[in-house]
Amino acid sequence: MASIPGSAGKAHDHAHDHGHGHDDSYLTPKASITATIWDWMTTVDHKKIGVMYLFAVLFMFFLGGVAALAVRVELWEPTKTAITATGQTVITGQALVPSEQTTIDAGNNTYNRVFTLHGLIMTFLVIIPSIPASLGNFLIPLMLGAKDVAFPRLNLASWYIYLVGSLFAITSAVVGGVDTGWTFYTPYSTMTDAGHWKVVFMILAAFILGFSSILTGLNFIVTVHKLRAPGMGWFDMPLFVWGMYGTSLIQVLATPVIGITLLLMVLERLFHVGIFDPRMGGDPVLFQHFFWFYSHPVVYVMILPGMAIMSDIIAVHCRKKIFGYRAVAFSSLAIAGIAFIVWGHHMFTAQGELAAAIFSFLTFLVALPSAVKVFNWISTLYKASIGYTTPMWYALGFLFLFSIGGLTGLFLGALSVDLHLHDTYFVVAHFHYVMMGSTLIAFIGGIHHWWSKIFGKMYNDNWATIAFFFVFIGFNLTFLPQFVMGVHGMPRRYASYVDEFTIYHQLSTIGSFVMLIGFLLHLCVFIHSLVAGRKAAPNPYGALSMEWTDTASPPITHNFHHEPIATHGPYDFDDVVPPQTRPGEFPLPAPLPVKQVTVVKTK
């Protein structure tokens, strides 16, 4: 598609606008600190809301990470009891409870609460909101050439709902935490800590966070439908937006079901209505159906945004048109659709054989659109001029880790194999490869990719790449041994284990601390960038989507001086010289000759 080479001179055309405050960066502080704080707290600017979400999610990631490290420390040694010569009972290998007067039960109890806290925080407070609410909020309107999301006040409301939900979860954790596991399986979850409100609080936290998720998704769907810039058709959107669109569909259509499920569960706990209680003739497996009818689609709420980021990083850092744009776009929708009919594979051991066989078959279907995406990314890499930047390293890491995570999912989708691997560390390793190895890796890659756009500062790419290798190696060291343990029969959610597994658990624990070093390095790189980073060019990576080509870094308060017009696709690297790049700012390949310069007018 022929096109104009962007708008490098646009800012000068409208110099007369200066002085109205509209040209200021959205990060420009107000007159006083209190005014600035009040401005951020009441803002309806999608960029500020996205940034607040980003910091909140990263803080929650820190809390969930501490819980994960606590789990790994506990598993350094198996718990053992010995009777000394003097007749005293000595318990060794417990790390989470004080060693005097402890009991095996006390240790197990603490461990259960810690891994539940890890799961709940990471699922509901980190991964589900991570990419959509932070990067999605910030980028979708910019990528579409819009001034804001469709419903800015609703967006602010969803942020405050997220805060309230987080407060509920943290309150519950502070008063002792829950030991239900993040899945809240009945009847245990309706009986444990009977009479205490902390479990109800935790359930309500998930319930409230669901509303936040619904509102964000609803906002994005309307934004994508209604607020695309003139000239931007569905297939001219960056693939990031396609991925977020699929995500939003699932958020809107699946989350209400967990809402009613959790509500029924609160009724069950408070009034013992009996729906999930086998003693009263209720059906605990019904809860599993309800729960996974939401929570399986939500697995794709977690992975689709990661895939969305991947498509953009790979195309931009390879400076190549993405291979099979439409296939990648439609595979997002296919994943969103299939997501709704595979929930039964979480219950192979709790349902009839025919149902299990059908769900097993349907589960394999998900592999197809996922594989379509992976092969398209690899085809994009083929013969591309790959820039080995931090985001690209993360993208390559994603390809590697997601392939392992996805393929081991096929093992678990196969009935006969799953019966053995069910509830073992194999499952734990599998979903960490997908949730953490893919989604969070893509998230961190995405933060690096758009960091200069969000904060207007460059970061130290070398140190960030070093940090990536710590994270990547640490991650594999943590979770590869868990596959082996799982195949050998190590069950999940146990505080202790037989001696044979010691070496694997210790490798895993070492790996988790290597990852910690990586994340702390990233933190240092980010802080250094904010304090002393070079000012970023509007388009340092030579990208072609509107958030890079049509606004400054960081964007101005109103996003664009004028409503931008889409004149080229987001990945037309063959035809368009990326505008707004500063020569020498970044190792770009030699500029391509512009084949033809025509202004494509729409509307």
Added chain:
Amino acid sequence: MSSLNIDQRIAAGPPAYADTYKAAEHFRDKDHEFDSVKFGVWLFLATEVLLFSGLFCYYGIMRLMYPEAFIHGSSLLDWRWGLINTVVLLCSSFTAAAAVRDAQLGRQFWLKVNLLITLLAGVAFLIIKFVFEYYPKWAEGKLPGEFYSYPNWVSPNEVHWWGVYWSATGVHASHVVVGMGLYIWLLIRAFKGHFGPKHYSACEGVALYWHIVDIVWIFLFPMLYLIH
């Protein structure tokens, strides 16, 4: 407006909010905003349908497991109150739609009347529900779960029937309460002159919500009161 001379314009008073209303600045114009708002409301209604689908699923599975409890339980409800409430809600759906039409045509008086009738119908629905249905059942101990103390049960599984009854009608009634709050909000805005032919998206959005609450009841009524 522009055809009036200056004296006529002064006599007409300041222009109404609904006439001078401008779309939020990230929309191109009012139509663009209206379409977006309406689309958002429809998406929200989809989430409502899915929320209630969980309750209908609860009903269906419990009914399959304990049909005798449900057949007997249903006979313990008075279908006449259910029918009256159905009529009340259907009438309020009519006035809700009529209010939108009034806003479109700029009939300010009838707009307020219809909004008020819709609100009062919500009040009537809840009064009937609480005074003639919930309270007697409460007094007799026909309550869900561990509060169930009705002595003359026929099937031991009737507790599940009451669990379904209370949770389904309770979630529905809470939606009616939310809808009434929205109608109070609309009334206040109507008295401030916020609605007119050029600006009525709030009326339309809330009316759509009110219809879905009505439709859910249209399903709950036969499922709970009529099917034996």
